[in-house]
Amino acid sequence: MTTTLEHQIEYAVKCLQVGKRYGRSQALCNLSLSLPQGRTIGILGPNGSGKSTLFRLLMGLSQPDSGHIEILGQRPSWQVNRDIAYLPDRARWYVGDTVRDAFRYAQRLLPGFSQHLADNLADVMEISLHMKVDAMSRGQEARLMILLCVAREVPLIILDEPFSGIDLLSRERIIECLIHHMSRREVTMLVSTHELHEAEPLLDHAVFLNRGELIMSGDADELRAHHGSLERIMKTLYA
Numbered sequence: 001m002t003t004t005l006e007h008q009i010e011y012a013v014k015c016l017q018v019g020k021r022y023g024r025s026q027a028l029c030n031l032s033l034s035l036p037q038g039r040t041i042g043i044l045g046p047n048g049s050g051k052s053t054l055f056r057l058l059m060g061l062s063q064p065d066s067g068h069i070e071i072l073g074q075r076p077s078w079q080v081n082r083d084i085a086y087l088p089d090r091a092r093w094y095v096g097d098t099v100r101d102a103f104r105y106a107q108r109l110l111p112g113f114s115q116h117l118a119d120n121l122a123d124v125m126e127i128s129l130h131m132k133v134d135a136m137s138r139g140q141e142a143r144l145m146i147l148l149c150v151a152r153e154v155p156l157i158i159l160d161e162p163f164s165g166i167d168l169l170s171r172e173r174i175i176e177c178l179i180h181h182m183s184r185r186e187v188t189m190l191v192s193t194h195e196l197h198e199a200e201p202l203l204d205h206a207v208f209l210n211r212g213e214l215i216m217s218g219d220a221d222e223l224r225a226h227h228g229s230l231e232r233i234m235k236t237l238y239a
């Protein structure tokens with residue numbers, strides 16, 4: 001016999017009426033969201049729409065002024081963060097580290113980090129292990145940062161603007177690599193971006209924010225069936 005429980009969708013993230021203000025700026029306003037597990041979810045919106053703020057709240061790096069947040073079934077905390085690979089919008093490295101050093105630190109510090117997966121991804125993303133991180137171009141460093149997150153065997157990956165500063169060809173290659181990688185794993189990925197053109201095939205769920213408010217969200221195929229493409233929705237919503 002099938003129980004009602006078996007019909008319930010599992011959610012990686014739930015936000016209920018979440019508000020966050022910085023001085024006079026309302027970064028998030030009464031945000032209610034349920035993000036399904038096992039999907040690749042685009043958190044979309046122009047500059048200042050609240051994408052990074054949402055991620056910081058999910059990671060417990062900042063506290064909401066109001067509302068309730070649940071991530072992987074718990075309140076945000078450093079304990080639950082062990083199960084999350086988070087790429088913040090701004091990340092920096094120590095001078096003199098090589099990619100191999102970065103992998104060594106990751107092995108020691110990042111729960112679930114797989115050296116084997118990292119080596120494979122470095123190959124696909126054309127990152128040499130001998131390369132000095134502070135001598136990398138912005139695009140090379142961005143690729144390494146994505147790799148360090150994706151090489152972790154954790155249930156949730158959060159990438160804040162992972163493609164910024166990466167040229168078109170590399171972006172396409174990284175996105176292909178992510179699509180291939182995600183199709184073989186039971187993992188939820190949240191990706192924020194305001195450049196949807198190449199990232200669109202990666203997404204199977206989308207959330208559109210504007211000025212801290214939710215303006216549309218849903219299954220990407222259903223949204224595409226109604227509106228043509230997520231990119232077209234973006235152009236219409238933010239025209």
Ligand SMILES: Nc1ncnc2c1ncn2[C@@H]1O[C@H](COP(=O)(O)OP(=O)(O)OP(=O)(O)O)[C@@H](O)[C@H]1O
Nearest residue numbers: 022025026027045046047048049050051052053054
């Ligand atoms: N630490 C902070 N102090 C003051 N204001 C902030 C802070 N962080 C965010 N804000 C403000 O909150 C609003 C939302 O910013 P947020 O960085 O979340 O947007 P975003 O969608 O990630 O933007 P972007 O695409 O430019 O990264 C903006 O008006 C921003 O100026």
